[in-house]
Amino acid sequence: MPSLAQRGVAECLGTAFLLAGVVGSGIMAARLAAGNGALALLCNTLPTGAILTVLILTFGPISGAHFNPAVSIAMALRRELPASIAAIYIAAQVIGGIIGVWVAHLMFELPLWQVSVTVRTGPGQWFAEGVATFGLLLAILGTRSAYAVGLYITAAYWFTASTSFANPAVTIARALSATYAGIAPAGIVGFIAAQMAGAFIAVGLAGWLWQRETAPR
Numbered sequence: 001m002p003s004l005a006q007r008g009v010a011e012c013l014g015t016a017f018l019l020a021g022v023v024g025s026g027i028m029a030a031r032l033a034a035g036n037g038a039l040a041l042l043c044n045t046l047p048t049g050a051i052l053t054v055l056i057l058t059f060g061p062i063s064g065a066h067f068n069p070a071v072s073i074a075m076a077l078r079r080e081l082p083a084s085i086a087a088i089y090i091a092a093q094v095i096g097g098i099i100g101v102w103v104a105h106l107m108f109e110l111p112l113w114q115v116s117v118t119v120r121t122g123p124g125q126w127f128a129e130g131v132a133t134f135g136l137l138l139a140i141l142g143t144r145s146a147y148a149v150g151l152y153i154t155a156a157y158w159f160t161a162s163t164s165f166a167n168p169a170v171t172i173a174r175a176l177s178a179t180y181a182g183i184a185p186a187g188i189v190g191f192i193a194a195q196m197a198g199a200f201i202a203v204g205l206a207g208w209l210w211q212r213e214t215a216p217r
Contacts (some may be wrong), residue, residue, distance in 0.1 A: 002062045004085065010063040011089045012096035014055045018067050019100025019173045021051035022073065027108045045157040066169040069093055070133055070199040071140060077203050078141075090169070090174030097173030098129065101211075105177065110134045116175050116182025116190035126190050127163045130198035132164035142210065144195030168192045 022044070029043035056065040062180075066072045072089040075081035081089075091183050093098070105112050139152040140146075156164035165183070171192055175185045183191065 004088065005087070007063040008088050008092045010059040011066060011140045012092040012099070013147055014059045014065055015067045015093045015096030015169055016049075016062070016100035016103065017055055018052060019097045019170065021100075022048050022102045022170065023101050023104035023174065023177050023179060023181045024107060027104060027110070027179050030180040033034060039161070041157065041187055045154055045217075048157065049154030050152045053146045056149060063089070063187055065146075067093060067096075067169070070137065070195050072194070073205045074137055074141070076197050077200075078207070093169040095103065095211065097169040098176060101173045101177045104179075110179070112177040114176060114182075116169035116178050116184050118178075118182045118184055120162060120183045121187040126186070126194040128160040128162040129165060129191050129194035130201075132162065132166040132208045133198035134194040135198075136164075137168045138206060139200050140207040141202070144157055162191070165191060166195060166198075168195055171195070 018047035019164065020182040026040075026044045029040040033040035052067075059065045059067075064075070066075070066089055072081065072086040072093070076083045076086040102112050106116065132181050135154055135156060136149070143149075153164060153166070156166065165174070169192075171183060171188055174181050174183045175188055204215060
C-alpha cells in the first residue's frame, strides 16, 4: 500500500496538473479564439475533461485521485478515508492547485502572482455550483470510473451557468489567475459553500441509492 507521503504527493501533483490544464488551456483558448466565446469555452472544456481522466487513471492506484476537497470530505463522511488523512489530502490539493496555476503562468510568460477580476457570483452561479458538485459526487460514487468523471466535467462545463468548478481547491487556485479561467476572490466563499452543500446532499443520497442490502426484499 502506498505510504501517506506518496499519497499526499499524488494528490498535490495531480491537482497541480489539473489546474495547469484548466488555466493553461484557458489562456491558449483566449489567444486563439479571436473573441469567439463559444469556441474559447470548447477549447477550455476538452483539455480539462481529457486531463482529468488521465490524472485519475495515473494517480488513482496511489491516492484514489480525489484532487478535490469536496471528494475527500465525502469519502471521510462515508468512512472510506480517515478524517486525518482527508485533511492532509485537502492541504495537498490546495497547494497543488496554486502550484498548477503558477506553472501555467510561467509557461505562457505571464506574471507569476496575479489576482482575478472576473466576477462570478449571484444565486444562479451558486446554484449551478451546487448542481455541478452534486452531479460530480454522484458520478464518482456511482461509477468509480475515470472516464465517467472526465465526461461529466466535460458536459457540466456547458450545462451549468458557472462552467462547473465543482471543486474548492480549483476555486481557490483560479482566484490567483487574472486569465480566462479566473474568478474574483469575492466569489470564492459563495462558490465553496454551494459546492459543499451539493457534496453533502450527494453523499446522503448516494448512501440511500447504493446501500448494501442486509435482508431479502
